[in-house]
Amino acid sequence: xxxxxxxxxxxxxxxxxxxxxxxxxxxxxxxxxxxxxxxxxxxxxxxxxxxxxxxxxxxxxxxxxxxxxxxxxxxxxxxxxxxxxxxxxxxxxxxxxxxxxxxxxxxxxxxxxxxxxxxxxxxxxxxxxxxxxxxxxxxxxxxxxxxxxxxxxxxxxxxxxxxxxxxxxxxxxx
Amino acid sequence: xxxxxxxxxxxxxxxxxxxxxxxxxxxxxxxxxxxxxxxxxxxxxxxxxxxxxxxxxxxxxxxxxxxxxxxxxxxxxxxxxxxxxxxxxxxxxxxxxxxxxxxxxxxxxxxxxxxxxxxxxxxxxxxxxxxxxxxxxxxxxxxxxxxxxxxxxxxxxxxxxxxxxxxxxxxxxxxxxxxxxxxxxxxxxxxxxxxxxxxxxxxxxxxxxxxxxxxxxxxxxxxxxxxxxxxxxxxxxxxxxxxxxxxxxxxxxxxxxxxxxxxxxxxxxxxxxxxxxxxxxxxxxxxxxxxxxxxxxxxxxxxxxxxxxxxxxxxxxxxxxxxxxxxxxxxxxxxxxxxxxxxxxxxxxxxxxxxxxxxxxxxxxxxxxxxxxxxxxxxxxxxxxxxxxxxxxxxxxxxxxxxxxxxxxxxxxxxxxxxxxxxxxxxxxxxxxxxxxxxxxxxxxxxxxxxxxxxxxxxxxxxxxxxxxxxxxxxxxxxxxxxxxxxxxxxxxxxxxxxxxxxxxxxxxxxxxxxxxxxxxxxxxxxxxxxxxxxxxxxxxxxxxxxxxxxxxxxxxxxxxxxxxxxxxxxxxxxxxxxxxxxxxxxxxxxxxxxxxxxxxxxxxxxxxxxxxxxxxxxx
Numbered sequence: 001x002x003x004x005x006x007x008x009x010x011x012x013x014x015x016x017x018x019x020x021x022x023x024x025x026x027x028x029x030x031x032x033x034x035x036x037x038x039x040x041x042x043x044x045x046x047x048x049x050x051x052x053x054x055x056x057x058x059x060x061x062x063x064x065x066x067x068x069x070x071x072x073x074x075x076x077x078x079x080x081x082x083x084x085x086x087x088x089x090x091x092x093x094x095x096x097x098x099x100x101x102x103x104x105x106x107x108x109x110x111x112x113x114x115x116x117x118x119x120x121x122x123x124x125x126x127x128x129x130x131x132x133x134x135x136x137x138x139x140x141x142x143x144x145x146x147x148x149x150x151x152x153x154x155x156x157x158x159x160x161x162x163x164x165x166x167x168x169x170x171x172x173x174x
Numbered sequence: 175x176x177x178x179x180x181x182x183x184x185x186x187x188x189x190x191x192x193x194x195x196x197x198x199x200x201x202x203x204x205x206x207x208x209x210x211x212x213x214x215x216x217x218x219x220x221x222x223x224x225x226x227x228x229x230x231x232x233x234x235x236x237x238x239x240x241x242x243x244x245x246x247x248x249x250x251x252x253x254x255x256x257x258x259x260x261x262x263x264x265x266x267x268x269x270x271x272x273x274x275x276x277x278x279x280x281x282x283x284x285x286x287x288x289x290x291x292x293x294x295x296x297x298x299x300x301x302x303x304x305x306x307x308x309x310x311x312x313x314x315x316x317x318x319x320x321x322x323x324x325x326x327x328x329x330x331x332x333x334x335x336x337x338x339x340x341x342x343x344x345x346x347x348x349x350x351x352x353x354x355x356x357x358x359x360x361x362x363x364x365x366x367x368x369x370x371x372x373x374x375x376x377x378x379x380x381x382x383x384x385x386x387x388x389x390x391x392x393x394x395x396x397x398x399x400x401x402x403x404x405x406x407x408x409x410x411x412x413x414x415x416x417x418x419x420x421x422x423x424x425x426x427x428x429x430x431x432x433x434x435x436x437x438x439x440x441x442x443x444x445x446x447x448x449x450x451x452x453x454x455x456x457x458x459x460x461x462x463x464x465x466x467x468x469x470x471x472x473x474x475x476x477x478x479x480x481x482x483x484x485x486x487x488x489x490x491x492x493x494x495x496x497x498x499x500x501x502x503x504x505x506x507x508x509x510x511x512x513x514x515x516x517x518x519x520x521x522x523x524x525x526x527x528x529x530x531x532x533x534x535x536x537x538x539x540x541x542x543x544x545x546x547x548x549x550x551x552x553x554x555x556x557x558x559x560x561x562x563x564x565x566x567x568x569x570x571x572x573x574x575x576x577x578x579x580x581x582x583x584x585x586x587x588x589x590x591x592x593x594x595x596x597x598x599x600x601x602x603x604x605x606x607x608x609x610x611x612x613x614x615x616x617x618x619x620x621x622x623x624x625x626x627x628x629x630x631x632x633x634x635x636x637x638x639x640x641x642x643x644x645x646x647x648x649x650x651x652x653x654x655x656x657x658x659x660x661x662x663x664x665x666x667x668x669x670x671x672x673x674x675x676x677x678x679x680x681x682x683x684x685x686x687x688x689x690x691x692x693x694x695x696x697x698x699x700x701x702x703x704x705x706x707x708x709x710x711x712x713x714x715x716x717x718x719x720x721x722x723x724x725x726x727x728x729x730x731x732x733x734x735x736x737x738x739x740x741x742x743x744x745x746x747x748x749x750x751x752x753x754x755x756x757x758x759x760x761x762x763x764x765x766x767x768x769x770x771x772x773x774x775x776x777x778x779x780x781x782x783x784x785x786x787x788x789x790x791x792x793x794x
Contacts, residue, residue: 040719050778
């Protein structure tokens with residue numbers, strides 16, 4: 001997979017972020033357009049393209065959901081631009097409850113405690129759907145890849161909740 | 175195997191002489207130029223020994239005056255004296271009116287962009303900025319004994335959007351400067367403090383100027399600066415602290431309805447009082463008005479009380495920026511102070527309390543940005559090939575496209591590391607639709623009307639298809655200076671449209687060329703001679719750079735390729751020395767560029783491999 005190759009990392013859902021960051025900086029130091037500021041236009045253009053590619057690869061590999069989506073698409077299942085809705089009533093019901101809880105935080109008497117408990121729930125869900133994702137993504141079984149897709153879709157919901165939570169936190173404490 | 179490098183006569187094999195480069199802080203109130211000479215970084219001064227050039231440009235008759243003289247005459251000739259034009263860069267007349275209220279200028283639309291009507295005709299903020307840059311450029315050339323500079327690093331606020339960055343670059347071009355890089359002001363300040371050497375961690379740059387407040391959070395790791403987040407308030411600065419004192423003066427004297435002249439006196443006294451309070455506990459202000467002399471006493475404690483709300487406002491921005499950056503206050507390793515207003519003890523102590531550490535104040539806060547820019551310019555021009563410093567920047571504001579219903583779809587979110595390229599696919603919404611118009615926007619809000627419109631262009635010639643059948647891929651590319659170009663392509667037919675985003679109210683390349691010409695006929699310079707000079711300098715730069723690359727990597731080329739490249743280089747060297755037509759040199763440069771493209775791309779691959787090899791060896 002090109003992005004992993006670019007960073008000379010083994011293809012695996014488990015990525016050592018400190019190694020990733022270190023390699024990113026090494027690569028940037030080699031190809032950043034600033035290194036070519038005193039050289040010709042063509043070299044500068046090339047440097048901009050390479051650096052952009054490296055930046056993109058980093059953004060994907062760094063983010064657990066984007067990384068999973070990328071690996072899945074490289075395995076032939078591309079869910080990145082899909083509009084499909086989730087067919088899991090129990091999960092959706094739970095999401096609705098969580099969204100309601102999120103809205104209640106703003107009117108709660110002790111928002112900080114509420115936020116903390118909400119964070120814990122979100123984290124628990126994140127762990128639930130991330131666990132085993134690495135194996136599923138590496139599996140040669142087609143059905144495993146579709147199970148991975150299902151996990152990733154759910155993880156996206158969880159990340160959206162987390163974003164929403166941090167927005168609420170912002171509005172409460174600013 | 176080449177053991178010996180034999181240089182052609184007249185062609186230096188290994189140029190090692192120091193190249194002249196400058197750093198420019200193009201400020202709202204004052205601008206400065208600095209350079210690195212004999213290992214020392216210093217600001218360059220004018221004949222009166224002044225480093226700061228007031229960012230004021232006055233047009234009178236055939237003449238243009240810049241700096242202090244223009245500033246002194248401002249009151250006599252307000253409509254022809256452009257003050258703080260940086261605020262107008264990349265803005266529309268409506269935006270300026272809503273942000274700054276009443277100004278003494280008549281704004282007009284000139285060649286599709288904003289201009290101020292002066293006695294010398296319409297002047298765009300870009301042209302006025304170019305006059306400031308020209309003045310600093312000239313100061314540098316004079317201090318280098320007449321030798322021209324090879325390039326300049328110009329600083330911009332970290333939050334500057336595409337239109338404002340592009341305008342800054344256009345201004346530099348009109349001023350005849352080769353821009354090595356647009357550098358973010360906070361990054362420049364951190365570089366000036368040498369924070370790149372040996373330290374690792376998070377750095378906060380607190381920049382309180384005359385009219386603006388900026389806070390930036392940078393991460394520093396082994397010589398790499400990364401802007402993690404920026405924030406601030408574009409209408410909060412030293413002037414607001416003066417206004418608080420003016421109010422107190424009014425209350426204490428009982429004079430509420432001041433004439434313009436009296437108000438000016440009060441403001442000047444307020445400024446002086448604020449400055450005196452940096453070294454005195456108590457200041458007595460004498461206000462001679464209406465045949466009386468009022469005395470108002472202000473203590474540091476009183477001033478601190480007055481300023482509390484403003485100070486808190488800046489700290490709220492700090493908190494938000496830290497949050498955006500995803501770092502805790504405790505992680506901040508150093509706090510850098512920038513801007514004259516950070517001399518106020520009330521600011522210093524508030525910042526110290528907030529971050530729980532004393533801020534860095536040893537470098538003059540007015541000069542620190544220009545000094546940092548000079549250090550970066552010295553590296554970029556090639557004087558320090560072994561430097562490890564790398565400055566990574568992020569996109570200050572999200573970039574997106576207008577979609578149905580006046581909404582903005584974000585293509586590249588803010589704080590994405592640049593350079594970056596992102597693509598998104600769109601489709602047609604009507605049967606048989608053959609064109610699609612694209613509206614490029616920048617900003618964080620969801621509605622088109624709340625974002626900055628950067629450009630509109632259309633993709634035509636899409637073959638008629640059913641609604642939703644066409645696949646239009648829109649690609650956004652942002653370069654290391656933060657400048658955007660957008661292209662669109664229908665995938666099945668490969669119909670393309672591309673623009674370098676020149677903001678709707680910005681300048682086209684032709685306009686820049688025209689302004690360049692205008693600016694020179696004003697100064698009675700010879701356009702042709704100057705263009706020839708510029709191409710000669712550029713040719714030398716290209717040749718020296720290639721010589722340096724060949725000295726290390728010539729084995730990447732086979733004999734035939736090497737000969738072709740050498741021939742093109744010899745032709746360019748010849749053109750450089752003999753041609754009288756700048757176009758001839760330009761063509762020869764393009765030939766060399768063409769001949770060296772494969773070499774460049776191989777060198778790039780090798781350096782990538784090398785970068786990672788170094789890494790794996792370290793790990794073993």
